[in-house]
Amino acid sequence: MSKIKVLHVVRPAAGGMKNHLLDLVRLTDKTRYEVTVACPPGSQMWNDLVKLGINTLPISLVGELSPGKDYAAVRTLTKYLHKSETMILHAHSSKGALVGRLAAIIARTPVVIFTAHNSIFYEEWPRWKKKLFATVERFLARFTDRIITVSEALKQELIEQENIPAKQLTTIYNGIDTDKFSAQVDTLAIRKSLNIPELGPVIGTIARLAPQKGVSYFLKSASLLKEYQANFLVVGDGPLRQDLEQEAAELGLQNRVTFAGRRENIAEILAAIDIFVLPSVTEGLPLTILEAMAAGKPVVATRVGGIPEAIQEGKTGIVVPPKDPEALAVALAGLLGERERAVRMGINGQKFVQEKFEVAGMVNRTMELYQQLLEDKNLIHSKVNGQTNEDSKPQIDVEG
Template sequence: MSKIKVLHVVRPAAGGMKNHLLDLVRLTDHTRFDVTVACPQDSLLWAELAALGIKTTPIPLVGELSPLKDYAAVKSLVKYLHSSGTVILHAHSSKGALVGRLAAAIVKTPVVVFTAHNSIFYEQWPRWKKNLFAMVERFLARLTDRIITVSDALKQELMEQESLPARQLTTIYNGIETDKFNLKLDTLTVRQSLSIPELGPVIGTIARLAPQKGVSYFLKAASLLKDYQVNFLVVGDGPLREELEQEAAELGLKNRVTFAGRRENIPEILATLDIFVLPSVTEGLPLTILEAMAAGKPVVATRVGGIPEAIVEGKTGLVVPPRDPEALAIALAGLLGERERMLRMGNCGRKHVTEKFTVQAMVNKTMELYQQLMGEKKLGIPSNPISTEGKQHRTDVEG
């Protein structure tokens, strides 16, 4: 049987969504599925896909709404879909899903899947904008065979906001390669490379410096812990970096907080932390929390999106209300005073992630969904059953 052609459509992606897509296309069974990714040619994602040997096709897709560029992206996708014999179009993020689903509808692509990685109804939007967006999404849902949500909380939100039936939604949790984060190394060397003082525990966050990640609340919580000999670390970059550095200075944290910028050695950085924090105001299911637990670190995060589905409260970490730096500071102070509890949480977190949030489980469930949808449409399915035992499929692009 010939391979099933799959096209992933994604806007310029960074952070968790980029890593999710890279893992998905890398570990998809390439003996059954012929995978291509449509994304902007000048993006970091394009370069990383090329390094993995994944086929790509360029589209002029940008993150914000741009009628001219969006039309050009749809036109480009229509041309590709017509000529490629694509059977499954899999869109990621609301912007990728907008152009991808319109193009698939024009060409009549047999199977259309959309992964919602995060909430698409931002709280700062006025009610009219949320209603308009929900109306557009309800229309696009008619052009979609299945919507994947990365958490049950996100699934529930889409059911409520868009009145979508449960049968159209499937939760597939994000997953990670846990072995990458189980490191034994000289953390002093890592601290020195980040200009972190040698003495005192390190509390850190890894996030894109954008409003939804709530890093400002982390800084405010840090300012409430000035009496503790603690070092604070912010890893990541984004539109709010300059503003957040200024806020840290105004809070008297200039010598207590290190802004490390974008880094590639995340496993080493996590190994150096004593506590990982994610103060988000909206989330799907953040990979950084899973990575921190895989690294054996206790996690303190906000009660938003799928975060409570990832953290076992009191066992692998603590969950606090969003936008509440006082609650965050209290949770951190409590852990700092109980070293044995921190170690116990870290060990429980590593075990929890290994059992429930592996990348191979995520990839296998996605392939099973492809197979199910093709079967429902009587399109024929790959001849060999897909393993659900976490066995890693060999591909021609591993490495």
């Protein structure tokens, strides 16, 4: 039986998008699909894919627009799509979707999918840039069989701001391997490795240090909680790190906030955190809050994107307005003062994530979409010899 060839295209990515794609390709049904990922060589994602034994295709793709590199990436992808007879191109992020779909149009790739992981309309963009981006997206959407959104809120944004037909959009929630976050660890050792004092609760955030993550508001809220014997932790790196460290100093938080930089042992770090915070200005459906809940931690996050779809208000966490450090501080103070309530939220969140956001569900729904689109174009029988549609429906068992 010939395998159906799938090419994923992604820009340099870290954090949630990287973990999403790694889980998806790792758990894709390899008896039916032959998976290749096109991404920049030498990146952390590239290295992780190589470790997993996933086929990789080097492309010159960067995060920002770069006509020369983008053109070269389109040429590389077009040549590969022609030569490999790839059946499905699955692009991730707006930049990956731009070059990936242009190549798919030229190569006449049969099935084209785009997963939108976050809002494409970054708040700091000028009006003309948002309008141009929306126009380009509407054009490319005509050549896209399905756009996957990671939350209903993101789906609604694409309908309202880009006039994408609802029938072209499918929401598939992000999923995580919850077992990774349930192991017992030595939290005192973790605190010591991060230079966090042994006494006092830890309030932490894990995010790329970029404007859309709103870490500055987390620092401002920390400055309002100086009377509490709490420790504040920022895990992650990015273009704003130096500015944020300077802001922490100006707020008098030198001995209260730890900037831990980029870390790989996220499950262990979450075990050492007492309350998880995500103060984002814009989001799709962040994996970090799912991971925090899987680790049994109460979550305080902003009411943006798909966050309200992942947090049960008052039961698994608290949702506050974005850009409002006072509201964030009030929510944190409430949990610091009611330890039993915080623990109860953590237990509820752990159960909720296991029921609704397990990685197997995310992968199965993606495989079902592949199957549906191939069937709709009468492509399935040319690749699956003698196998009925019912027999070939994929199911993922992460325990197997």
